[in-house]
Amino acid sequence: MKNIFAQFALAGLMGSTMIGGALAAEDTIKVGVLHSLSGTMAISETTLKDAMLMLIDEQNKKGGLLGKKLEAVVVDPASDWPLFAEKARELIEVNKVDAVFGCWTSVSRKSVLPVFEELNSILFYPVQYEGEESQRNVFYTGAAPNQQAIPAVDYLMNEEGVERWVLAGTDYVYPRTTNKILEAYLKAKGVAEEDIMINYTPFGHSDWQTIVSDIKTFGSAGKKTAVVSTINGDANVPFYKELGNAGIKAEDIPVVAFSVGEEELAGLDTAPLVGHLAAWNYFQSADAEINAEFIETWRAFIGDEERVTNDPMEAHFIGFNMWVKAVEAAGTTDPDAVIDALVGVTVPNLTGGYSAMMPNHHITKPVLIGEIQEDGQFETVWETAGLVPGDAWSDYLEGSKDLISDWRAPMSCGNFNVKTGKCGGAE
Amino acid sequence: MIFRKPVAMSFLKTFLALFCLLTVAMGPVRADDSHEALRPLVNELASGKYDDTERQIQALVASGDPVVASTLQALRAGDLYVRKADGLVFIARKAGKGFALTDPLTGADAGEVAKRDIDKIKVNNKLRRVIDASLGSLTLLSSDPTVRLAAAQAVFKAGDPEVLDVLETALAKETDDDVRVVMEQARAAALLNSDRGDAEKLDAIETIASAGNRDALSLLIGLRSATQGPVSEAADTAIRRIEKSLALWDNAQNVWYGLSLGSVLLLAAIGLAITFGVMGVINMAHGEMVMIGAYVTFVVQEIIRGSAPWLFDYSLFIALPLAFLVSGAIGVGVERFIIRFLYGRPLETLLATWGLSLILQQAVRSLFGPTNREVGNPAWMSGAFDLGQLTITYNRMWIVVFAMLVFAGLMLVLKRTSFGLFTRAVTQNRRMAASMGIRTPWIDALTFGLGSGIAGIAGVALSQIDNVSPNLGQGYIIDSFMVVVFGGVGNLWGTLVGAMTLGVVNKFLEPYAGAVLGKILVLVFIILFIQKRPRGLFALKGRAVEA
Numbered sequence: 023m024k025n026i027f028a029q030f031a032l033a034g035l036m037g038s039t040m041i042g043g044a045l046a047a048e049d050t051i052k053v054g055v056l057h058s059l060s061g062t063m064a065i066s067e068t069t070l071k072d073a074m075l076m077l078i079d080e081q082n083k084k085g086g087l088l089g090k091k092l093e094a095v096v097v098d099p100a101s102d103w104p105l106f107a108e109k110a111r112e113l114i115e116v117n118k119v120d121a122v123f124g125c126w127t128s129v130s131r132k133s134v135l136p137v138f139e140e141l142n143s144i145l146f147y148p149v150q151y152e153g154e155e156s157q158r159n160v161f162y163t164g165a166a167p168n169q170q171a172i173p174a175v176d177y178l179m180n181e182e183g184v185e186r187w188v189l190a191g192t193d194y195v196y197p198r199t200t201n202k203i204l205e206a207y208l209k210a211k212g213v214a215e216e217d218i219m220i221n222y223t224p225f226g227h228s229d230w231q232t233i234v235s236d237i238k239t240f241g242s243a244g245k246k247t248a249v250v251s252t253i254n255g256d257a258n259v260p261f262y263k264e265l266g267n268a269g270i271k272a273e274d275i276p277v278v279a280f281s282v283g284e285e286e287l288a289g290l291d292t293a294p295l296v297g298h299l300a301a302w303n304y305f306q307s308a309d310a311e312i313n314a315e316f317i318e319t320w321r322a323f324i325g326d327e328e329r330v331t332n333d334p335m336e337a338h339f340i341g342f343n344m345w346v347k348a349v350e351a352a353g354t355t356d357p358d359a360v361i362d363a364l365v366g367v368t369v370p371n372l373t374g375g376y377s378a379m380m381p382n383h384h385i386t387k388p389v390l391i392g393e394i395q396e397d398g399q400f401e402t403v404w405e406t407a408g409l410v411p412g413d414a415w416s417d418y419l420e421g422s423k424d425l426i427s428d429w430r431a432p433m434s435c436g437n438f439n440v441k442t443g444k445c446g447g448a449e
Numbered sequence: 450m451i452f453r454k455p456v457a458m459s460f461l462k463t464f465l466a467l468f469c470l471l472t473v474a475m476g477p478v479r480a481d482d483s484h485e486a487l488r489p490l491v492n493e494l495a496s497g498k499y500d501d502t503e504r505q506i507q508a509l510v511a512s513g514d515p516v517v518a519s520t521l522q523a524l525r526a527g528d529l530y531v532r533k534a535d536g537l538v539f540i541a542r543k544a545g546k547g548f549a550l551t552d553p554l555t556g557a558d559a560g561e562v563a564k565r566d567i568d569k570i571k572v573n574n575k576l577r578r579v580i581d582a583s584l585g586s587l588t589l590l591s592s593d594p595t596v597r598l599a600a601a602q603a604v605f606k607a608g609d610p611e612v613l614d615v616l617e618t619a620l621a622k623e624t625d626d627d628v629r630v631v632m633e634q635a636r637a638a639a640l641l642n643s644d645r646g647d648a649e650k651l652d653a654i655e656t657i658a659s660a661g662n663r664d665a666l667s668l669l670i671g672l673r674s675a676t677q678g679p680v681s682e683a684a685d686t687a688i689r690r691i692e693k694s695l696a697l698w699d700n701a702q703n704v705w706y707g708l709s710l711g712s713v714l715l716l717a718a719i720g721l722a723i724t725f726g727v728m729g730v731i732n733m734a735h736g737e738m739v740m741i742g743a744y745v746t747f748v749v750q751e752i753i754r755g756s757a758p759w760l761f762d763y764s765l766f767i768a769l770p771l772a773f774l775v776s777g778a779i780g781v782g783v784e785r786f787i788i789r790f791l792y793g794r795p796l797e798t799l800l801a802t803w804g805l806s807l808i809l810q811q812a813v814r815s816l817f818g819p820t821n822r823e824v825g826n827p828a829w830m831s832g833a834f835d836l837g838q839l840t841i842t843y844n845r846m847w848i849v850v851f852a853m854l855v856f857a858g859l860m861l862v863l864k865r866t867s868f869g870l871f872t873r874a875v876t877q878n879r880r881m882a883a884s885m886g887i888r889t890p891w892i893d894a895l896t897f898g899l900g901s902g903i904a905g906i907a908g909v910a911l912s913q914i915d916n917v918s919p920n921l922g923q924g925y926i927i928d929s930f931m932v933v934v935f936g937g938v939g940n941l942w943g944t945l946v947g948a949m950t951l952g953v954v955n956k957f958l959e960p961y962a963g964a965v966l967g968k969i970l971v972l973v974f975i976i977l978f979i980q981k982r983p984r985g986l987f988a989l990k991g992r993a994v995e996a
Contacts, residue, residue, distance in 0.1 A: 228914065403573045
């Protein structure tokens with residue numbers, strides 16, 4: 023009984039602090055968090071919402087920003103793409119946030135783009151994506167294809183001697199564009215048409231028998247074969263289970279994945295998967311002081327000693343710190359001033375180096391190739407010698423290879439065509 | 450051939466390999482100084498890139514000392530570490546908070562260190578392949594037939610002509626028939642890469658072709674492009690033969706895949722066949738009952754992991770009745786508090802159960818978190834076996850068996866028990882049944898509970914092949930309705946035949962049309978079919994239809 027009273031008292035207390043918070047709203051800087059907390063994407067995006075709350079919490083402990091406290095405004099776009107645009111508008115117009123951290127799928131990002139342009143606000147997008155985009159109000163802290171896909175293919179080609187390629191993906195914009203870039207890249211490297219197999223599956227595909235057997239067949243042509251997987255989040259678990267059961271070992275046909283991180287592996291017995299690969303810009307196993315600190319803070323914040331960290335979390339870590347630094351430099355949260363101040367900002371990343379925001383609103387990152395270990399972690403087996411700057415427009419696609427992006431004055435253009443000398447993309 | 454080396458060298462290697470195996474056979478390795486010559490080689494493993502490590506491994510194997518095997522095994526398993534302080538290499542295993550070090554050469558205990566004092570010697574796929582091949586050649590003469598089998602398989606994959614002599618010695622001594630077959634394959638593979646005469650190579654091609662599997666095909670295709678003359682021609686004929694027989698097996702494989710997909714569909718749909726098919730309730734929360742069953746499995750496994758790990762292989766048997774009871778109880782509750790007020794109002798039922806499905810999903814999300822939960826496969830559910838050229842995975846096979854058992858069990862309940870009789874009576878003619886003294890509201894609740902409970906045990910099975918996440922049910926609800934409507938509402942046999950037909954059709958379409966288009970084609974097919982036969986495959990006849 024006493025317990026229940028205590029809970030009531032606590033609830034009352036929380037209620038009153040919330041009212042207090044609302045009264046003090048004038049003195050806070052508001053940060054919008056636009057991640058799905060329900061629906062299919064909740065599995066990935068809820069973690070990012072928690073990561074943002076932690077980052078804001080930590081910043082407040084350090085004394086906030088410009089002498090004010092930061093306040094998170096969390097909304098739930100419920101994995102519903104048009105709702106993302108509505109919620110973004112609500113954040114900017116009703117809640118008056120100064121920056122938004124959010125979105126996961128490319129389609130949700132595309133859906134909010136016009137809103138950010140119209141209302142002139144700032145969006146930090148933390149997930150690896152297909153590139154072919156550069157927008158003034160958006161800062162892309164995830165990897166562009168040249169920061170993930172291309173180095174991974176290079177690794178397989180040089181280290182493992184792979185000659186035959188299966189490009190398997192979920193049927194939507196990110197895998198389709200990435201595979202288009204990879205196909206062009208492989209052909210440029212002299213891989214024949216018949217040595218490339220492209221395969222798409224629906225979202226949430228769960229019966230992988232045929233595809234795994236197709237991969238096996240494709241791999242028995244006397245040449246070393248690898249699978250490049252852009253299969254999205256959830257569908258990976260049954261895919262890897264089928265691979266493991268069918269006895270396809272990493273030593274025979276390695277699978278390199280671009281959407282499988284520590285979070286996805288948490289739902290899997292990884293013993294049969296040891297040696298399969300993933301390409302990211304951060305692994306939880308990264309050996310750096312700052313990473314150990316980050317993991318410790320995260321676990322304390324979430325209250326779970328086993329909780330893992332992943333690459334998009336690092337992207338938010340970098341993006342948030344960049345925004346904080348730019349606001350401090352500009353001395354204001356005014357979007358135009360912050361957008362200008364962000365270019366050139368350099369902050370530590372979690373792998374022990376520094377990442378810088380470039381004029382095309384992408385950042386510099388190291389590229390890591392990791393192999394899955396029995397404990398569900400990745401072990402880095404290869405990394406780029408230095409940092410790789412994100413390239414908004416792929417150098418391997420017709421039309422896009424002539425484009426560059428530079429948001430500094432006087433160019434201020436996201437798709438400047440160096441051939442025609444005009445801003446406005448390919449003709 | 451790339452691997453060609455002086456014959457004398459390979460004799461030396463063979464001799465050394467034999468020597469080391471003999472010493473292994475003689476007893477456990479003694480901690481003496483005789484291995485100290487290897488120390489610099491072992492310590493060198495910690496330096497250089499992967500290419501250097503590969504050379505160092507080969508140097509170690511060439512030394513022919515038996516202790517090398519345990520060092521290499523540790524390297525492969527990722528248990529080999531270098532001590533930062535002095536650059537010495539140790540086998541390290543987790544002990545409490547730190548790591549316990551063992552000397553790789555003497556096996557002597559070398560104390561404990563903290564994680565930050567040692568560095569792991571990294572291996573990648575390529576090095577694992579190299580280690581497998583060298584360990585294979587080292588263990589071909591082991592006294593354990595399973596070790597010999599693994600060794601022969603590794604040697605087959607590597608196809609290194611230098612192990613030919615060891616292989617021939619091993620073959621001469623081999624007593625186990627299964628191992629002998631693989632060894633002969635391995636010998637043939639190694640021979641094809643050697644500089645032996647064409648006649649022997651043609652025999653080798655025959656030996657490999659007789660296996661008739663994908664590995665053989667892969668090897669022969671490689672051979673065809675690497676050689677000329679009679680060998681290449683013989684390889685070509687063998688390839689054609691294998692491809693022809695594999696094409697036949699492909700059809701058998703599609704049928705099997707279809708049945709296995711059909712069983713999954715059947716499991717997902719069979720509960721709905723009762724709630725929707727027999728009772729006529731459009732139950733959009735059916736998928737969530739499946740999801741709850743999967744989460745029950747997760748909870749059972751968590752408890753077993755925590756308190757009774759030896760029960761893990763039986764976890765599914767424990768989860769089955771619990772999942773039935775939990776999902777069934779929720780089903781009865783749902784019927785009593787929501788659905789019974791909505792009989793005869795299909796649109797409201799649809800909306801209410803849809804809302805309920807969202808509530809259940811979010812409840813599970815709040816309770817267990819939004820991320821996937823790991824449900825392990827017991828040992829008897831993992832791996833695969835070969836049936837001819839078919840690879841049949843155990844989890845799929847047991848799910849097919851399980852689906853059939855559930856179907857048979859449900860048939861028995863409905864046809865042979867008094868509860869089944871009441872159910873059929875109530876659904877066929879409610880008023881008459883009530884006049885006969887059957888408590889129709891309770892039969893409704895129990896029937897709904899039965900359907901939900903069956904969905905729960907389907908969840909136990911599906912947890913073995915799919916994600917256990919709050920979204921689990923959503924993936925199956927459309928398919929379930931498709932199966933029930935296609936098979937004929939109200940007819941369990943229809944559900945069985947419907948599920949299997951859709952599974953097989955889907956799997957025959959997929960290789961040609963791809964997974965995305967395949968699914969669309971199946972939907973188009975069902976739409977056309979329903980146009981022609983609105984009541985599905987097995988339409989109910991007689992008065993029941995009008996009720």
